Amino acid sequence: MKMWKLFGIIFFCGLLSPSREVLSGLSCAVSPRAMQNVLSDAILQNGLLQQHLQGLVLPNIMGDGGLLSSPTSITGLHLVKVRLPRLSVVLLPGIGVQLTVTAKLELSGNCLVGLLSDLIDILVDVNITANIKCTNFESGTVQVIIEDCLCILGAIKIKLLSGLLSLSVNDIVLNKLTATLPGLLCPVVDIVINLVNIQLMGTLNAVIPVGTAGTIHYQLASLPFTSGLFLGLDLDGAVQQVGGSIIPHDSSPSALPPLLDKLLVLGLRQSFLTAVLSLLLQIPPQTFPCTPEAFSGASHLQEAITALVPSGCSVCRGSSALSIRITLAGKPLILLEENKATVRLSVMIQVFVKRLDGSILNLLLLKADLGLNARVSIAGGRLVLGLSLGSTSLSLESSDVGISNVSSLKPHFSGLLVETFLPLINAALSIGIPLPNVLGIPLLKVEIQI
Structure with missing residues (x-):
């Protein structure tokens, strides 16, 4: 866990002109920066995203070539490594958390152009944005759902072992990844977010001993809420x-x-x-x-x-x-x-x-x-x-x-x-x-x- 700059704590009582009434023992306000640190640690630093993307297999990419180029097929295309992942957070008032993950995905597979077989390596920039909302509060726990997941591809670098690369291969790869990657990445993000939710609920719902006198049972009292x-x-x-x-x-x-x-x-x-x-x-x-x-x-x-x-x-x-x-x-x-x-x-x-x-x-x-x-x-x-x-x-x-x-x-x-x-x-x-x-x-x- 990285060492963060400042934690604030305050004790108070009575009525303080609340903007939102709550009837519980404790209340917390978590800054966007803290949420970004928390989610970055859970998703990126602990390797959770890499773990669930590791070995991701993409559908075969087929191209008939056309009049001026040879038929192309790329098979066994899979994710090798997630490079330079970064995460940012925006709090959406009344909605939840907008999570954005940017990374470079390193893919590898086999490429057949006409009668020539070759190894192909692909490095693609991805930007995944997901709006996360808490719902179904019950007994101190909530479920999280992703209401919108948008996956945008950026620059793509393709390298064949032979060093030969035709424009047709580049176009085929770009079109097919644009069509298939979002459908593969967004479900993985959904899985990761739900696993992180379970981890974070464990920090909020806990029974802690107070010496030998008794215990304090902390539990989420209501749905989390967001302001900007x-x-x-x-x-x-x-x-x-x-x-x-x-x-x-x-x-x-x-x-x-x-x-x-x-x-x-x-x-x-x-x-x-x-x-x-x-x-x-x-x-x-x-x-x-x-x-x-x-x-x-x-x-x-x-x-x-x-x-x-x-x-x-x-x-x-x-x-x-x-x-x-x-x-x-x-x-x-x-x-x-x-x-x-x-x-x-x-x-x-x-x-x-x-x-x-x-x-x-x-x-x-x-x-x-x-x-x-x-x-x-x-x-x-x-x-x-x-x-x-x-x-x-x-x-x-x-x-x-x-x-x-x-x-x-x-x-x-x-x-x-x-x-x-x-x-x-x-x-x-x-x-x-x-x-x-x-x-x-x-x-x-x-x-x-x-």
Whole structure:
């Protein structure tokens, strides 16, 4: 796969005055240059066209000669090699892709002119133009059909081993190839295009594991569409937990930004990203003693809590260390604004002591609503989020010892979460969100916009 100059990626949400409504997890805009690279690699560089043209046998060419020339017959004429193949692409709005292949075909056979037998080599320029349209969308796949295939012959060079060549042979070959080659080449192009379609569908329809938590099933959501500027693809992204439960996500109509100089723009919707975060962030409850070994600010936190305990609570003023339990509450939510991505996440924080009889005394049950600033990067074809604490909102759910105001505890618990829980979140997210390998276009020199 050749290294292409620039791949573009963008995350967005909400309504962006769409020109075409789509209801899927992802949308892609592929530039004509990218399509040309993709098809050139698949058809020419990988030898697919050469493979299916190799050994192509042409009908015998017969000429009766006439009054001033001898009868001519050319038999066993077959294709030896495809030379200098080139491919170009034009996107036809509302129709599909116009594919043009130019090449020199090297043909060889036996030539009989009168009673003289000779070997004949023919080099013919061909220009094949085919209009390709996608149709019959079903279950994430489409069929491709060639609506028009035009094959034009250019210059023809004929060489006999003996070096003798009459005008009659030249005229006969030109007329017969003009009549027969299009009918032979266009069906081959049709076969090649359908094979390429199968290959490219495989890049769009794939089940990709997300660590051990589950999978994302990417699938083409609708028929591809074309404008003069790009080929549009909408993909569903079904986020599935291990065991088969699918995490639902809503989709909103949206529009992709202009390609500018990029090969590809990939739009990931807020709801889809939120569903994948729910899959990744499956952190079990964390319980640990409130000691300096577990948390550097443990002594200050214990002092701050002790100061809030009403007088007369002897059991909670003992010298035994407090214990802390942190549990995820609800599902994460990613919010996308211009140049900013924030993850909203809630956790429950339980601060308790064990009585001598083994029972639990809850000093505090708190809910912390976190605003986490997201840093976004691409690594190994995956979207990786790194989170840092932006804001904390602390609220008291209950207290068995009568604590009623916890506002002074906010900095202590913010520090606790940054030191003990946020690393667990980032470790879970480090797996990354696997991105679809759209048409095999590599993720090189990625530009990320929010």
